[in-house]
Amino acid sequence: MSAPDRPLIDMDHLKSWVGREDTGSEILSEELARKYHAMLDMPGAPPAHGAAAPQLIHFCLAQPAVATAGLGPDGHPARGGFLPPVPLPRRMWAGGALTFHHDLKVGDLVRRVSRVADVSLKEGRTGPLCFVTVAHRIEANGVLAIDERQDIVYRGADSGGAGKSPPAAESGAFVEPVAVGAPLLFRYSALTFNAHRIHYDRSYATEVEGYPALVVHGPMQAALLRNFATKLRGAPPRRFSFRGLAPLFDTDTVALHARAEGDGLVLWTARDRGPVSMAAEATW
Structure with missing residues (x-):
């Protein structure tokens, strides 16, 4: 991204999103467990009711259900809701870290509590990179099951393939x-x-x-x-x-x-x- 095209990034405004929360809940159904098991070609039979479900299946649970009309041109929810309106066009899941306290089991009521934990700006090889850190608390039947940190990165439109x-x-x-x-x-x-x-x-x-x-x-x-x-x-x-x-x-x-x-x-x-x-x- 050339200097004249650099967007104005108001970090004070973006940091005002820190502390904002979003919640959702969903039953971890036998149907979801069956489909997840089949999708990833996992061995054996899918877990039945009451059995431990595979770790990371919670990425499929209690996701925000934004109306189709509320999606941006890339298919992501339009900016400025739960996540801050970072004025960079490309958004990717950059990484994360998880601690598993208890198994999620088929049949559990899973509740997700998400909080914007940090917003930071760095200079990459090809332009600005804005990182948004989201902390997720995943509960099963009211008991903490997973602590998760999600790292989201926003970058310019022309910075994906540049560099050595x-x-x-x-x-x-x-x-x-x-x-x-x-x-x-x-x-x-x-x-x-x-x-x-x-x-x-x-x-x-x-x-x-x-x-x-x-x-x-x-x-x-x-x-x-x-x-x-x-x-x-x-x-x-x-x-x-x-x-x-x-x-x-x-x-x-x-x-x-x-x-x-x-x-x-x-x-x-x-x-x-x-x-x-x-x-x-x-x-x-």
Whole structure:
């Protein structure tokens, strides 16, 4: 973004959103558990009523139901509601960190309490980056189950592909190929009620936002890595964090990677001969 085109970012105004809250609740149904299990090709039978549901299924629960008329041109809710009206056109889920206190179980009443925790501005290689941190408290039947930090980044329209190409990712000690085609992206968007068009509208993704193909969801990559960590250790982690570093596309050949580090695992996604896309850490 060139200097004459730089938007005026009033940080005092944006910081006035800190402390704003949004809540929602929903039953974690057997139907959702069945669909989530099928979507991610999880082994065995889906969890029945009363059984522990997979971690990160709460990304599909109690999402804000903004009217279609209230969506912006990119499919996100129009700016200035719960999230601050950052005057940068591209919004992405940059990463997050979660602590799991208790399992969510099929049949639980799940309540989400979300609070804008921070708004900050940084200068990236290609222009300004505005970060919004949201703290989520996920309760099951009135008991705290998950503490979550969500990091959202806003950037300029022309800053996605600029800059030096990062190096190719190393291969992990454990590697598992994963298919990330358009049907999976569509299913994840549907289950999470996410209308961001870069994940399902190919012409919008390529012609408007300038990507080469559909973009693989960051939180879905996190879910795949969390499932991989659980498979490797035989139990779900107590803490899990992730950070997006480079985009993945539905046309890529993708693998999950992991290596042991201390008492935990370091994990990442990468396309064939490509850089690390999503980096994650899991501890027990």
